[in-house]
Amino acid sequence: MKEKDMKFGTKAIHAGVAPDEATGAIMTPIYQTSTYVQDGVGNHKGYAYSRSKNPTRDALEKNIAAIENGKFGACFGSGMAAIDCVLKMFKPGDEIISTNDLYGGSFRIFKTVFENYGLKFHFVDMQDAANIQNYINENTKLIWVESPTNPMMNIIDIEACARIAKNHNALLAVDNTFATPYLQNPLDLGADIVMHSVTKYLGGHSDVVMGALVSNDEAIAKEIYRIQNSSGAVTAPMDSFLALRGIKTLHLRMQRHCENGRKVAQFLKSHPKVDKVYWPGFEDHPNHEVAKSQMRDFGGMISFSIVGNQLEDAFAFLKKTNVFALAESLGGVESLMGHPATMTHAAIPKEEREKSGVVDSLIRLSVGIEDAEDLVADLAQALR
Numbered sequence: 001m002k003e004k005d006m007k008f009g010t011k012a013i014h015a016g017v018a019p020d021e022a023t024g025a026i027m028t029p030i031y032q033t034s035t036y037v038q039d040g041v042g043n044h045k046g047y048a049y050s051r052s053k054n055p056t057r058d059a060l061e062k063n064i065a066a067i068e069n070g071k072f073g074a075c076f077g078s079g080m081a082a083i084d085c086v087l088k089m090f091k092p093g094d095e096i097i098s099t100n101d102l103y104g105g106s107f108r109i110f111k112t113v114f115e116n117y118g119l120k121f122h123f124v125d126m127q128d129a130a131n132i133q134n135y136i137n138e139n140t141k142l143i144w145v146e147s148p149t150n151p152m153m154n155i156i157d158i159e160a161c162a163r164i165a166k167n168h169n170a171l172l173a174v175d176n177t178f179a180t181p182y183l184q185n186p187l188d189l190g191a192d193i194v195m196h197s198v199t200k201y202l203g204g205h206s207d208v209v210m211g212a213l214v215s216n217d218e219a220i221a222k223e224i225y226r227i228q229n230s231s232g233a234v235t236a237p238m239d240s241f242l243a244l245r246g247i248k249t250l251h252l253r254m255q256r257h258c259e260n261g262r263k264v265a266q267f268l269k270s271h272p273k274v275d276k277v278y279w280p281g282f283e284d285h286p287n288h289e290v291a292k293s294q295m296r297d298f299g300g301m302i303s304f305s306i307v308g309n310q311l312e313d314a315f316a317f318l319k320k321t322n323v324f325a326l327a328e329s330l331g332g333v334e335s336l337m338g339h340p341a342t343m344t345h346a347a348i349p350k351e352e353r354e355k356s357g358v359v360d361s362l363i364r365l366s367v368g369i370e371d372a373e374d375l376v377a378d379l380a381q382a383l384r
């Protein structure tokens with residue numbers, strides 16, 4: 001069966017991987033080697049040096065490309081290294097239009113690293129994609145989208161952004177970390193580049209830090225590989241193996257994340273001590289219709305605020321849970337919670353952060369794949 005004809009779960013398990021030719025090992029071996037012997041100068045088996053190419057990483061890159069319906073995948077030492085690679089495709093004077101409600105680390109690399117190299121960034125509320133038009137000029141080279149956004153769970157219309165990007169000869173890159181390729185495939189919606197923090201749902205077990213880029217365009221992929229090999233922020237063979245293993249259950253995990261997410265979101269919405277609940281599966285979520293059209297389900301990421309909006313109440317809640325653990329990160333099998341204002345989004349100035357809804361009592365949940373009854377009971381006692 002050809003990879004492109006496979007359904008998602010089959011691809012997640014089989015795409016890019018084949019039994020080892022030397023031994024028949026069914027799992028991709030961890031090729032823990034930096035270099036490869038050559039029969040004569042330049043005469044090797046396709047692998048010359050592991051920064052450029054490594055068989056374990058190779059399998060993973062093909063696998064991630066396949067589950068995103070892309071042709072070319074590239075893996076990096078972290079999600080931030082993947083973003084760094086995208087930004088290095090541009091030159092001083094180039095302008096980038098980004099979502100305003102954005103992963104804190106992305107905001108930080110934009111503002112404190114690449115602004116120093118002459119790139120110019122605009123942060124725009126893209127819930128109405130037409131807002132992008134106000135910032136477009138002849139220097140606009142990239143539109144950077146995150147959907148659902150972190151932590152406000154806003155949904156951005158990826159197809160609408162792709163149309164605007166195409167009309168102005170700019171590229172569209174989508175950070176698909178929250179949705180995962182199980183729920184959303186930005187390349188199918190017109191994006192040029194998909195970015196993942198593999199650290200989160202793809203790895204899925206909170207044991208690896210890794211990033212990935214996927215594209216369908218050969219010229220873009222060539223640029224990505226040039227920068228990946230030149231800058232050298234590649235992922236290690238052992239980590240590539242762990243990510244490959246994680247992805248084999250992505251579809252099963254996502255089904256449970258979505259199921260549990262729905263139960264937790266509904267519980268929170270009905271609780272008197274909870275003020276607002278942000279989850280795109282609610283019919284009254286402002287972008288629910290867009291979410292329905294571009295996602296297959298709504299995921300396990302939920303943010304909520306506590307009535308009265310006091311920092312102390314948020315801190316007290318975060319101390320009281322037994323199953324949900326207070327930690328940075330998301331997307332693992334275990335349920336995690338975070339406090340965006342002081343954790344992931346501390347790099348964003350308070351004024352800017354509150355404008356997009358990141359208030360002091362806001363708590364972000366990454367609902368894991370434990371039993372939903374236990375998760376709801378844990379939240380209930382902590383709220384009490």
Ligand SMILES: *Cc1c(COP(=O)(O)O)cnc(C)c1O
Nearest residue numbers: 078079080103150177197199210
């Ligand atoms: C975690 C995260 C990143 C950064 O990825 P790292 O693997 O931590 O470097 C980027 N975007 C989003 C949405 C994330 O959640």
